[in-house]
Structures are given as structure tokens and as C-alpha cells.
Amino acid sequence: MHTAQPTQQHFERILANVAKYISLTASEKKYFCSLLTLKRLRKRQYVLQAGEISRSDSFVTKGCLRAYYIDDDGNERIVQFALEGWWIGDMASMATGQPAKLTIDAMEDSEVLQIEKKNFDLLVEKIPKFERFFRLLLTNAFIAHQHRILSHLSGGAEERYLELRTKYPNFEKRIPLRHIASYLGVTPEFLSRMRNHISKRH
Amino acid sequence: MHTAQPTQQHFERILANVAKYISLTASEKKYFCSLLTLKRLRKRQYVLQAGEISRSDSFVTKGCLRAYYIDDDGNERIVQFALEGWWIGDMASMATGQPAKLTIDAMEDSEVLQIEKKNFDLLVEKIPKFERFFRLLLTNAFIAHQHRILSHLSGGAEERYLELRTKYPNFEKRIPLRHIASYLGVTPEFLSRMRNHISKRH
DNA sequence: TTTCGGCATTGACCTACATCAAGAAAATTT
């Protein structure tokens, strides 16, 4: 995992994300940026492997990552994708200090800005606005997860697929079908059939 | 929905919940408690109906509530239970000001302490530690939801049922089976068969 | 105490989705 100097561009991207929820003074921005490190990732490269203890959270500035669980039969179950502008990490491992159950890797050559847990703790202590920022971020993530649970409780796989497609039309261009299938909770074969079936209806 | 004076007991319960994550001075406690109102609920009584705008979050001090979505066919899909010591509300409606998609009601005669959105906003502004408190609360809720998504992606219904049973053994005593079925994402008939099947194995 | 309406169970049948196997088509490596 290659570590490099972040450029002004990287900072601008993450600051734009932060500015959606809170506003910062120039010196707060500077301080925040000073806590970040840039990692360049090759396609298929791990950011976190199940069993490790997760010590940082990542903001994607370029490329595309995924977080997944590997079940007892060795199947990968994708819990999250992260394209440019998204945060990704193993919350549970970060919060509890326990070994991660999730694995995170890059699906394309990517770049992420990382903040280490200890810097994260410093940050929210020094600038309580960040406590608020992450609360709001988590609120959105929570709502999205609740929505996803509902989609599993109430609908069939085709409904979930169509919803994903309209909500994130660019996913299909960048993410291999078998990963989308894994995210939806179906086999690649069945997703293939659904697509076939849907296109024949038009 | 009957509104009454909260007693010291009620305050102690919610303060114990808060104390798990942050510590407060006496005056902060007092201020926090001054923002709460107590509601007594009859069994089957609504706290929130889909379509309304949710203006408060509830902490259960007695009894048992549920939050559910009613789908197009009129089926109830339970997204959350809340027993004593749990928070429950429609985050999405609270955060966005949009009409709630969830309905929340009491499954037993219950009591909840409510904090209104405007008081909530005041609270986190005046005492940033509460920003932190709710961030930590949300972190846990997020992790729990992620776990639940995983249980839908990777396991069968029986696995979900057994996990629920070991994690919350008292659910089955207090919550009707058809509600547990709804929470698990299966029909009551199928849950019945699973139980039958499991008990025959021993 | 009886009556009644919701709740749990059981059985027969049906559907959405999984599994396994084989080819075709891309994408990567050489």
C-alpha cells in the first residue's frame, strides 16, 4: 500500500464533503487536513483484511472500493461499495478495537485519504463540530441501511436490483455483475437471468 | 396519547443510559431532563403514523414498542423493536422533515420519554457532549443494522431466528410470533414450521 | 360462562431463487 503526499486537489475533495454538513474556519481546515494521509491502491489491493484490527477510516478520492464479509463457505457478501466521495471502513472494529469481520479492497486503481483512529479521536475532541459531522454522516448511513433492510424484508430480488440501478446508474458500468449480485444477495446466475428477463420485457 | 409528569425514576433510567457514553455535571443532567416529556401509551397505541412528520425521538422506560413499514400489499414489515432502555424513532423523517414512512406503536402498555426535535437541536448545541452521545448511539445502531443486513445476505431464516433467540431470549416471551416472523422476514406459518422443526431435533 | 375474534399450527401446492455443469465472451497476461 503506497503512501504519498496528498495534493491540494485531494484536500479540496474531502473538504467539499465536510462542508455539506458543517462549516470550518481556515485554520480548522488546515488542522483537519494535517491529520490525513493519502494511500494509492492497486486494483485488488486490500485496505483491510478480516482479522486485523481496523485503525483508520477511508475517504475515497478516486476509484472504487468494496467492504465484504467472507462466510463459512467462503462466499463473499458485499455490505458496501464506495466510489469517489464516500467513506468506507469497518465501524465495528474501529469502535470496539476487536478484529475486523470485514475485508475491504479496491476494485479499481484507487486513492483514499485515511484518518487514523487516534487522530480521529483528537479531531473530534479539538473541534466538536466534527463530532456533529460524523453524527450526521452516520445518520445518513443508518437511514440507508434501514432502507436496505426493508428492501430485503419486503421485496424480491428484482425490485432490489431495479432500485439499485435507478439510484446508482453508474454502478453497472464500473462494478462487475457478480459483485452487484453479491450486494443484492443473489447468485450471479440469477442476476444474469433477471437482467435477461427485464430486457425482454421491453 | 397521555402526557404526565416524569418522576425521578424515569430520569434515573435515561440518565443511566446516557452515562454509558458520556459523563454529565449535575446542572447538565438537570437541563437535559428539563427537555423531556413523558408519554403513557396503551397497548396498540400509535406513537407515530406513516405520513406524519416525526418531531421527536423516544426512549422506552417501560413496555415494548415496534417500528414498521406497511408495504403496498398492506403487509407490516418490522424494522425495529424497542424494550426498556432502547431508543426508537423515525430517523429519516426527523432528519429530513419529510413524512414518515414508518409507523411506531406500543405492543404493551408502555411509557416513553420523548425529546422533541427542536429541543434535541438545542441540547446538542448547548452541550456538545450530547453530539458525541448520539454519535456513539448511532454508531452502535449502524453496526447492528450492518449485522442484520449480513444475516440476510448470507444466512437462511432459521439461522436468523436462532441468533435472535440467543441474543434476545426474552423477546419470545413478550412479542407475538407473527411480529417476530415479520422482523425476520418470513411468514408466521414458516416461523411456526421452523420452531416445530427445531424442537423435534432435540 | 359462553361467545367471539385474533393467533398459532398444519397440510397441499406453488414460486423465487440456489446449485451444478457447460459454453461463450471478455479481460489479462505472456
Add this chain to the structure above:
DNA sequence: AAATTTTCTTGATGTAGGTCAATGCCGAAA
């Protein structure tokens, strides 16, 4: 560009879980 690997598709068949209908059960109301 050939070779190799990975991904996507298609077909045949199996299974988890749904639907509908009937029956029995318990708890609330009268």
C-alpha cells in the same frame, strides 16, 4: 496476437420459503 484466466450466460434440476385454506386455541368481552 496467443494463451490463459476470469466473467457472464444458459439449461436442468433441487430447495427454502410463500400462499391459501382448514382447524384448533386462547384471551377478551359480554
